Amino acid sequence: MDRLNQIFDSFVNYNLFKDKRVLQSNYIPESIAHRDGQVEMVASILAPSLRGERISNLFIYGKTGTGKTLSVRHVGDKILDKLKELGQENVRFVYVNCKLKKVADTEYRILAEIIRELGGKIPSTGLPTDEVYSRFVDLIDNKKQMIVLVLDEIDQAVKKISDNFIYTLTRLNTDLKNAQINLIGISNSLTFMDNLDPRVRSSLGEEEIVFPPYNALQLQDILKERADRAFKEGILEEGVIAKCAAYAAREHGDARRALDLLRVAGELAEREQSKKIGLQHIDIAKDKIERDKMLDIIESEPRQFQLVLAAIFALSEKSEVKEMFTGDVYNYYQEICEKTRSEVLTQRRISDIISEFDMLGIINAPVISKGRQGRTREIKLVLSPTIKDKAKEIINKALYL
DNA sequence: CGAGATTCATGTGAAGTATACCTTTAGGCTTAA
């Protein structure tokens, strides 16, 4: 009992955080450093909504963690505040991330997600897509209002589905008597617009804003500002901020990463009851973040995907095999299926699964031609050994029920 | 020796199938008057 009390006591006393939320990714700060220009542009584009006028569709480019989503949300909140002040409540912002697997990676699911955000109910399957569209229309068209759809990671969605669903969305305005839809597309890829249907391009790209990556100095500013509010005084050792910023700057200036890094480092320091956050915590935090992210992905992968991954793991361990190809993986996969009494999928399907892993960044699998030996994918695992071991554990546990 | 032709192992696209789940509808049962 005393031991537990000790733990609790130390937890209370060694609390390094003043306000941890400040470092969490859904936190929206009052002002966004080094994004004044972009925020103003977003604001001036969205401003007509205050008078109930149509706003231009907006398209935003920028790498992850450059403040795109944040800026849009920030401005959105401000506009909502202002509207409340003016006594109007007929604008709504709906935010959907198109990349989240199992949430919104098909046209149907994105639409369903939008409807759910708006408070509607939609079954997870079974409805014809046009029915879903017409329910969406019914839901919003009952009163005069303006819906601003923010589609994050829209490039992912278009890659998976096709671009005409965006077109359908923009065209939906013709069916609407009262309500109005405006789109804000957010994309990581700069080249996304280039291979788009011209109609979509012109309607979505009425206004465009680019969010350049933060450089190390700007990252430091951001981190300092947040750290002041998140941590108690004098907790950070010299150079901690700089190090966080440097790591993140290397990752194309991803501020979210930098903040995560700082937060996790803080949690780690707290757990070991250290009074300060030192440089070593950052290094550990970096590994931990990477590992957790990967393991989360792997753990939530469907069974068949895990079987394939198990095959890849096993093959990568056989020292004689330096490279592996789709065929090898498939053969071994079949063996594993037999052992675990699982259903065996076709090679066609496995090929798709492998390329999905490639996209997730778990493996590296470019298509190569081996001349007379045909064409195949050369598969290489890119996980660090520690992550791999842990991942193997998870998979084994999941497969040997 | 070099230009084509061949070849291999699989990539990739299209179309079809099984499954799980949805809505609607009609019939049967219960209930209340």
Next chain:
DNA sequence: AAGCCTAAAGGTATACTTCACATGAATCTCGTA
């Protein structure tokens, strides 16, 4: 008679299969210098 429940009918999305064709460089073939 009205209301409620259930089962059947009719329909869809998704994950997967089947079929068929596309790929692209190492290797082979063969004509020519």
